[in-house]
Amino acid sequence: MQVSKLGIASLLCLAGAAMAQSDEPLQPIEPAKVTNQALVDLGAKLFFDPRLSRSGFISCNSCHNLSMGGSDNLKSSIGDRWQQGPINSPTVLNSSLNLAQFWDGRAADLRAQAGGPIANPMEMAFSHELAVDMLQSIPGYVNEFKAVFGDDKLSIDEVTTAIAAFEETLVTPNSRFDKWLKGDKKAITEDELKGYQLFKESGCIACHNGPNVGGNSFQRMGLIEPYQTDNPAEGRFAVTGDDADRFNFKVPTLRNVELTYPYFHDGAADTLSQAVDTMGRLQLGKKFTEEENGLIVGFLKTLTGDQPSFVLPQLPPSSDKTVRPNPFN
Amino acid sequence: MQVSKLGIASLLCLAGAAMAQSDEPLQPIEPAKVTNQALVDLGAKLFFDPRLSRSGFISCNSCHNLSMGGSDNLKSSIGDRWQQGPINSPTVLNSSLNLAQFWDGRAADLRAQAGGPIANPMEMAFSHELAVDMLQSIPGYVNEFKAVFGDDKLSIDEVTTAIAAFEETLVTPNSRFDKWLKGDKKAITEDELKGYQLFKESGCIACHNGPNVGGNSFQRMGLIEPYQTDNPAEGRFAVTGDDADRFNFKVPTLRNVELTYPYFHDGAADTLSQAVDTMGRLQLGKKFTEEENGLIVGFLKTLTGDQPSFVLPQLPPSSDKTVRPNPFN
Ligand code: HEC
Ligand code: HEC
Ligand code: HEC
Ligand code: HEC
Ligand SMILES: [Ca+2]
Ligand SMILES: [Ca+2]
Numbered sequence A, B: 001m002q003v004s005k006l007g008i009a010s011l012l013c014l015a016g017a018a019m020a021q022s023d024e025p026l027q028p029i030e031p032a033k034v035t036n037q038a039l040v041d042l043g044a045k046l047f048f049d050p051r052l053s054r055s056g057f058i059s060c061n062s063c064h065n066l067s068m069g070g071s072d073n074l075k076s077s078i079g080d081r082w083q084q085g086p087i088n089s090p091t092v093l094n095s096s097l098n099l100a101q102f103w104d105g106r107a108a109d110l111r112a113q114a115g116g117p118i119a120n121p122m123e124m125a126f127s128h129e130l131a132v133d134m135l136q137s138i139p140g141y142v143n144e145f146k147a148v149f150g151d152d153k154l155s156i157d158e159v160t161t162a163i164a165a166f167e168e169t170l171v172t173p174n175s176r177f178d179k180w181l182k183g184d185k186k187a188i189t190e191d192e193l194k195g196y197q198l199f200k201e202s203g204c205i206a207c208h209n210g211p212n213v214g215g216n217s218f219q220r221m222g223l224i225e226p227y228q229t230d231n232p233a234e235g236r237f238a239v240t241g242d243d244a245d246r247f248n249f250k251v252p253t254l255r256n257v258e259l260t261y262p263y264f265h266d267g268a269a270d271t272l273s274q275a276v277d278t279m280g281r282l283q284l285g286k287k288f289t290e291e292e293n294g295l296i297v298g299f300l301k302t303l304t305g306d307q308p309s310f311v312l313p314q315l316p317p318s319s320d321k322t323v324r325p326n327p328f329n
Helices: A002-021 A037-048 A110-119 A128-136 A139-149 A156-168 A176-181 A190-202 A272-284 A290-301 B002-021 B037-048 B110-119 B128-136 B139-149 B156-168 B176-181 B190-202 B272-284 B290-301
Strands: A218-220 A248-250 B218-220 B248-250
Touching: A037 A139, A037 A156, A110 A128, A110 A156, A128 A139, A128 A156, A139 A156, A176 A190, A190 A290, A272 A290, B037 B139, B037 B156, B110 B128, B110 B156, B128 B139, B128 B156, B139 B156, B176 B190, B190 B290, B272 B290
Parallel strands: none
Antiparallel strands: A218 A248, B218 B248
């Protein structure tokens, strides 16, 4: 306990240092700068293409639904053959701002991440080779890869590069809170401002800071009081093997957190109010009153930004040579 | 056999009569006239909303993917808990032009149809009551239904009305063939024109005619030669109980048929070339040469029109009161 509290104190110092630089420990999200629209458009198609899965049914968008804040709003995802996923699906919105990908940070960046689900037997259950073969059998894709990458050898690297380029556009600027940060003092209400102040004063800001309001460090879940869960995930320890990292998870972004219920790596908290209550007790040793809880929840809802807005991608049709999916065998 | 051939002959006469009126037995698709954009937008949200299913995972768009020609490109669909559907998923594109909905026409129109999948235990496995409760727990939806329908009592009728209004916009004008029909004689190649002529002369036009190149009658599958399939569907007989209707199916639209593989009610034909070969033999007693087959396939591909183009809908988030889906129990 003593050590843990010291931990928080030093974290708050760090946050304090960050505060000294800008005025606030949170920074606004900047709109994406697209330098290669053709690459992004190709990535969007791949993100929506269920043919990257064994069944022909599951795409990235199945579990990171861009109509619903970039996650699936399920405790744990539904994968190939309706298999239950091991962990809650995090949002892809603003994920480019995270220090690493996945709850345990085992992928360094979006490119490294994007190859994972395609070959994961619990998720899309395909293989990189089959994915490339599939794409190569489709003239529409072959032409598009050629136009974008300037070569004939379509590869999984090109696939993940395109998906990552699309994901980099999935930022959510212009939240009411960001407008407030940029000087529009009427963008949030007085209560929402109180909620923000409470968020800072209580110590939430120690872990949830920076432009993504999180996403920039790994922290112990259950710092003051242990977290009870049936979920076997061990967090960062799975990557480093270091005992000190056991049950450390990447601090999730709180951007668009209104949309990414349920909460925590096990999806155990159905509502934002529950998640705030748990955070207060387990990370800070604080039991918020109902009013305080409501104020913080109110503030968190000001973090919902402009959702990605684009025309639903049209996928190039399979050719006679494309191997047909067979989801039931 | 004799009777069947007579059948085709009389069908061809009917088609001939149609031809006398306009110049061609096929008419172009006209763009949708939207009179109530708010109703259509609400319908689009519902079409994309997986919360209309028990699992929270399956939406109309799962099986009628508007990125892929409005079907799922699977032999039979994947429904709740990965259950295998009984029949191939037809496209929703231009389905408003069909004389009735479903392969056997058991739903009179799109409104009558739209309630079906929500409550079908093989598809979305929800119920109308749960669907309405779900929507009513979401302030974003409540406001939108109120704005559109002007009342407070959100009902399943309003839900299906909105979905049907959205589906009515899913028409695909401006195919190259339609441009040709409208006078642009360069819109299709000489070979494609030959394919069209073969399509007419061979007798395909007897069943696949009108603006939807089908969709306007029920016809026997296997008129000249029986169709071999393991699929137990009995077609129109299931609706009328009339023996003469056994194995009669709604003639599918050939609009966008390039995109709606695999073909037939059992999805047994992987390619357009196979489907054309089967149709020739079974419906007309004709074995097309490879060249003839290629010409007809070439013509059919000119029927791909403008795909629906709209910004991916954003769904209003669940509230704390919304019952959470539990896909694994
Ligand atoms: C079957 C569900 C499923 C599918 C399909 C799926 N994901 Fe995920 N995704 C998850 C889950 C669950 C996690 C968290 C896994 C973990 O942290 O161990 C995740 C994590 C991620 C992350 C990390 C986000 C972060 O902040 O840590 C990104 C990015 C991502 N997925 C993108 C994709 C892309 C791109 C695809 C398609 C190529 C895809 N996902 C397909 C369920 C899915
Ligand atoms: C010591 C670090 C730390 C502090 C302090 C902290 N958090 Fe967290 N927060 C985390 C970590 C780590 C997680 C992920 C835990 C998990 O999923 O198991 C998390 C998760 C959350 C979530 C769920 C996000 C999601 O998408 O699942 C919310 C909401 C949240 N925190 C809000 C707060 C609030 C409000 C406070 C202050 C009362 C706070 N946090 C204090 C580290 C911290
Ligand atoms: C699990 C897969 C699945 C889901 C989910 C699904 N459908 Fe279908 N749909 C089908 C199948 C299969 C058929 C054909 C059934 C038959 O003819 O007996 C069909 C038929 C249709 C038809 C008739 C088209 C025609 O020309 O006959 C329409 C329209 C339609 N669906 C719209 C919808 C809407 C709207 C929803 C959501 C409310 C929906 N579907 C959900 C699989 C699905
Ligand atoms: C006597 C009526 C009739 C004639 C003549 C006919 N068809 Fe069909 N066609 C049908 C019916 C009925 C189906 C649906 C059969 C099924 O799914 O079991 C069908 C299905 C098809 C399909 C598959 C469409 C899909 O989406 O599954 C294609 C392609 C097709 N016909 C093309 C042709 C061509 C080309 C010809 C001429 C060689 C032709 N048809 C002649 C009635 C006919
Ligand atoms: Ca979540
Ligand atoms: Ca089909």
